[in-house]
Amino acid sequence: MSVVFERPKSLLDVTFHYCPGCTHGIVHRLVAEVMDEMGIEGDTIGVCPVGCSVMAYDYFGCDMIEAPHGRAPAVATGVKRTNPDKFVFTYQGDGDLAAIGTAETVHVATRGENIVVIFINNTIYGMTGGQMAPTTLPGQVTQTTPFGRDPQLAGYPVRVCEMLSTLTGTAYAHRVAVDSVPHIRDAKKAIRKAFETQKAKKGFSIIEVLSTCPTNWGLTPTEALKRLQDEMIPYYPLGVYKDTTSEEGEK
Amino acid sequence: MAKMTVITERCKGCGLCATACPKKIVELQKEKRNKKGYFYAICTDDAACIGCAMCAMMCPDCAIKVEK
Amino acid sequence: MKGAVKALERNLMKGNEALAEAAIRAGCKCFFGYPITPQTELAAYMAKRMNKAGGVFLQAESEIAAINMVLGAASTGVRAMTSSSSPGLSLKSEGISYIAGSDVPAVIINVQRGGPGLGGIQPSQADYWQATKALGHGDFHLLVFAPASVQEMVDMVVRAFDKADEYRMPAMILADGLLGQMMEPVSFPEIKANCVDKSSWAADGHKGKRAHHIINSLYLKPDELEKSVSDRFARYDVIKSKETDAELYLTEDCDILLCAFGATARVVKSAVNEARAQGIKAGLFRPKTLWPFPVKEINEAAKSAKKLLSVEMSMGQMIDDIKLAINCSKPVEFYGRTGGVIPTPAEVLAEIKKVGGAE
Numbered sequence: 101m102s103v104v105f106e107r108p109k110s111l112l113d114v115t116f117h118y119c120p121g122c123t124h125g126i127v128h129r130l131v132a133e134v135m136d137e138m139g140i141e142g143d144t145i146g147v148c149p150v151g152c153s154v155m156a157y158d159y160f161g162c163d164m165i166e167a168p169h170g171r172a173p174a175v176a177t178g179v180k181r182t183n184p185d186k187f188v189f190t191y192q193g194d195g196d197l198a199a200i201g202t203a204e205t206v207h208v209a210t211r212g213e214n215i216v217v218i219f220i221n222n223t224i225y226g227m228t229g230g231q232m233a234p235t236t237l238p239g240q241v242t243q244t245t246p247f248g249r250d251p252q253l254a255g256y257p258v259r260v261c262e263m264l265s266t267l268t269g270t271a272y273a274h275r276v277a278v279d280s281v282p283h284i285r286d287a288k289k290a291i292r293k294a295f296e297t298q299k300a301k302k303g304f305s306i307i308e309v310l311s312t313c314p315t316n317w318g319l320t321p322t323e324a325l326k327r328l329q330d331e332m333i334p335y336y337p338l339g340v341y342k343d344t345t346s347e348e349g350e351k
Numbered sequence: 352m353a354k355m356t357v358i359t360e361r362c363k364g365c366g367l368c369a370t371a372c373p374k375k376i377v378e379l380q381k382e383k384r385n386k387k388g389y390f391y392a393i394c395t396d397d398a399a400c401i402g403c404a405m406c407a408m409m410c411p412d413c414a415i416k417v418e419k
Numbered sequence: 420m421k422g423a424v425k426a427l428e429r430n431l432m433k434g435n436e437a438l439a440e441a442a443i444r445a446g447c448k449c450f451f452g453y454p455i456t457p458q459t460e461l462a463a464y465m466a467k468r469m470n471k472a473g474g475v476f477l478q479a480e481s482e483i484a485a486i487n488m489v490l491g492a493a494s495t496g497v498r499a500m501t502s503s504s505s506p507g508l509s510l511k512s513e514g515i516s517y518i519a520g521s522d523v524p525a526v527i528i529n530v531q532r533g534g535p536g537l538g539g540i541q542p543s544q545a546d547y548w549q550a551t552k553a554l555g556h557g558d559f560h561l562l563v564f565a566p567a568s569v570q571e572m573v574d575m576v577v578r579a580f581d582k583a584d585e586y587r588m589p590a591m592i593l594a595d596g597l598l599g600q601m602m603e604p605v606s607f608p609e610i611k612a613n614c615v616d617k618s619s620w621a622a623d624g625h626k627g628k629r630a631h632h633i634i635n636s637l638y639l640k641p642d643e644l645e646k647s648v649s650d651r652f653a654r655y656d657v658i659k660s661k662e663t664d665a666e667l668y669l670t671e672d673c674d675i676l677l678c679a680f681g682a683t684a685r686v687v688k689s690a691v692n693e694a695r696a697q698g699i700k701a702g703l704f705r706p707k708t709l710w711p712f713p714v715k716e717i718n719e720a721a722k723s724a725k726k727l728l729s730v731e732m733s734m735g736q737m738i739d740d741i742k743l744a745i746n747c748s749k750p751v752e753f754y755g756r757t758g759g760v761i762p763t764p765a766e767v768l769a770e771i772k773k774v775g776g777a778e
Contacts, residue, residue: 101352105404105417112631116412120389121365125411142627145495157633163622165494166635168517171487174479178491178499179622181475182449186624204487207480281371281405314365321365 110135110161117155121321123311124152124220126278128159130288131189131218134295135162144187145179147172149196152226156191170201173208176215187298189216195225198234198258205264212269212303212351216294219260222311223332230316234258237335242316257335261308265342271303271351273341277310279328283338293345302344303351310336353402353419357392361414364389368406368415374399377406429606434569435460435530435599438502438592441573442526443468444610445580448497449475451488455504456540457596458530462502482507486514486527493518493525494634496621498580502528504596505546506537508554515589516555520636522620522651524583526576527561527591530599533759541759542596544681547736550593551710558648560655562590562662563709565680569603575707577610582662584615586654593709595732597682597761658711665713666705667720669695673702675771676724678717678741679731680706683762687730690767701771709737714744727751728774730767732760 107113111132118124135141144162148154150169157164167175172190180188197205197219208215224242225231231244235257239248249257265273272294276287287309294305310332312324319327355377357368362385369377369392376396385391392415394400402419432440439461442450450469452462462478469476475492479485485501492499503511508529518525531546533539550563562582564575572594579590622632638644666684669691670676679687684705694701704720706713721727727749729738735753742751754770756762 101354101418103416104353104402104419105407105415107413107416111413115361118411120363121367121411123411125413126409129413141625143624145622145624147491154637157635161631163625163632164634165491165622166521166633166637167490168487168513171483171490171514174484174487175491175494177477177484178449178451178488178493179495180491181477181488182492182497182499183495183623203480204484207484281408284408321367322370325367325370 108132108136110141112159112161114158116159118152119315121312121314121324122152123278126284127218127220127287127309127311128156130284130291131191132160133288134292137292138295138299140187140295143185144189145183147176147179147188147190149190149192151193151196153191153193153220154227170196170199171204172196173201173204173213173217177208177211177213180213180215184214187295189218191218192220193226194219194221194223194233194235198260206267209264209304209306210267210269212271214298214301214303214351216298217306218291219306219308220311221260221308221336222313224313224316226313226316237331259336261306261341264306269304270306270342271344272297272305275308275310275336275338275341277328277333277338279310279312279325297345300345301350310338353400353417354397355394355400355406356416356418358414358416359385359391361412362389362391363387363412364391365411366392367409367411368392371405371409373403373405374401376400429604431602432569432605433460433600433602434572434594436464437569437605438528438572438576438594439464440468441576441607442500442580443472443474444607445577446498447474447500447526447580449477449492449499451477451479451485451499451501453479453482453485453503453507455507457532457599458502458504458528460599461528461530482510483514486511486518489525490514490518490521490523493523494521494621495623496617498584500526500528502530504530504532505534505543508546508549512555515561516557516559517636518589519555519559519561520557521634522587523634524587525589526579526583527589529591529593531593531595533757539759540596542682542761543732543757543759544595544683545733545736545757546593547709547731547733550591551712551740559651560710562586562588562658563593564591565593565707565709566598567681567684567705569598569601569605572598573605573607577608586658593681595682662708663711663713663716664707665716666703666707667716668703668705670702670704670720671723672700673724674700674726675774676702676704676721676727677767677771678704678727678729678737680709680737683730683732686762686764687767689764690771693764693768694771699771712740712744717741717744721745721749724749726775728770729753730762730770731755732762733757
């Protein structure tokens with residue numbers, strides 16, 4: 101018998117601190133698998149956010165930098181501009197990327213910064229205990245929307261891939277999910293394509309990953325997957341929002 | 352001949368592996384806990400395992416190794 | 420690049436531009452900035468020169484982004500710099516705290532203007548407290564250099580890069596709008612290339628040859644955070660004993676010791692000269708490092724003085740450090756102008772007479 105599936109080498113042999121059923125672990129693994137397949141772990145610098153995945157620096161085998169809340173795209177810009185031959189990615193949650201770090205997100209995209217952003221959208225702030233995120237769905241109950249998110253009061257959710265795909269600098273914007281094996285396979289392909297886009301110097305890529313937060317949603321891990329499928333995917337449709345990677349030339 | 356092995360100390364008993372198994376042979380047993388206190392997943396029928404690795408792909412904790 | 424360097428020897432330059440040129444010569448490989456008066460010439464000079472010098476110039480979307488770009492670049496071991504003026508420094512304070520907490524070297528320029536709030540665009544020294552006490556949350560310091568001439572803008576930025584690397588911490592040039600805007604003859608010393616080995620910590624890709632490096636300021640266990648802060652403060656003790664610098668002018672026999680830094684010190688020096696001409700034994704203590712404050716040096720300067728007089732372009736900030744440094748052993752008076760008003764030698768001389776230098 102030969103091994104057909106095991107932990108990728110770029111994911112260090114450390115137990116995640118994430119809650120049972122949290123899909124951060126799946127996305128970490130996919131990023132690490134891509135680093136393994138492309139053989140780039142030693143040439144990659146990752147940038148962590150503030151939020152549940154703040155300690156991702158303990159899990160990825162590549163060099164890691166921990167950024168202030170929302171500033172990962174700016175930190176990654178500093179890394180990439182001075183190390184253009186290295187692979188650079190950020191790993192950010194919805195509060196980090198689409199609330200406090202919106203300016204950094206929009207401008208890293210519009211500059212066409214040749215990096216990969218892995219964006220975890222689980223419609224809630226996990227680390228601080230379940231408050232409203234910029235992506236919280238209308239009607240969703242959180243600690244700070246105890247009667248459900250009322251758009252009249254709290255505004256509407258931000259659709260990040262749609263927004264960033266309007267920017268010329270964005271080369272590749274793709275929304276995926278990790279609720280099922282077929283979707284996980286698609287997510288892996290998208291992440292691989294994003295890193296290949298960086299390798300080909302084609303510009304900015306964002307992979308938005310619809311994810312779960314069973315603990316703060318108050319659901320079991322399997323119920324959480326169902327909510328992702330029934331409520332999140334209809335509001336945040338999966339698919340490629342922009343892809344200019346087949347165009348000639350470097351960016 | 353295929354085999355899935357749960358690294359029991361990594362398992363947090365979330366049960367996502369069980370939802371992914373096409374043969375319905377992965378489940379959270381309710382007798383043994385690991386050191387962290389989680390009931391961990393097991394394969395109930397090794398002979399029926401086809402080594403598709405869907406359980407491992409769904410596992411958020413990299414707690415499953417699959418051989419074929 | 421060498422040609423451009425030679426052509427600039429002994430030139431008449433604006434403070435902001437001279438500082439930028441010196442930074443490039445000191446091996447600064449990237450500049451991230453955001454426009455704000457009165458430091459904008461610095462960024463404009465970088466935009467013109469940096470790419471030709473093989474480095475990176477990038478105008479960021481905000482001061483916040485600029486300082487975080489510095490954090491990213493500096494984390495990979497590259498000499499990185501940003502510059503701004505007072506309101507911009509408030510925005511950068513978050514990133515500066517992270518840079519300090521992550522033990523990353525970086526150079527930050529503050530060409531001060533009047534505050535608080537949007538304040539004004541004329542010279543000020545009202546960010547002394549911010550620079551020396553609390554430029555961000557948490558227990559930390561920056562090295563703070565206070566130039567008083569265009570030549571010192573040059574010399575100190577080179578030193579700031581070297582010391583930032585040596586101690587793995589942020590270093591600041593605390594200038595003001597007067598120094599930034601004025602033109603003076605300046606020469607550029609032969610600057611040796613950066614030779615500090617950063618391979619033990621830089622996050623620049625491990626190439627499969629070492630364990631991964633983590634640049635981080637998060638320590639969730641209190642005893643680990645305490646240790647990290649204590650280790651940093653042990654380094655600060657070394658810095659306090661080795662890195663203080665000050666100019667002592669006519670202090671040996673002075674009755675009244677004037678204390679001033681930066682552009683204000685030049686005004687005060689004129690007043691001291693005039694006082695001496697009128698038979699008043701005045702002297703000048705000018706700190707060149709504001710953190711660490713030159714405690715030993717001011718006590719030496721104040722030996723014969725009966726009184727001290729702090730002159731600042733603020734409502735009185737450095738005066739706190741003066742009192743602490745001499746342990747309140749002598750009276751310390753204050754004269755200041757703020758809001759962008761620059762004190763004149765005549766005003767300072769009048770103040771010297773008023774507080775009793777003539778007795």
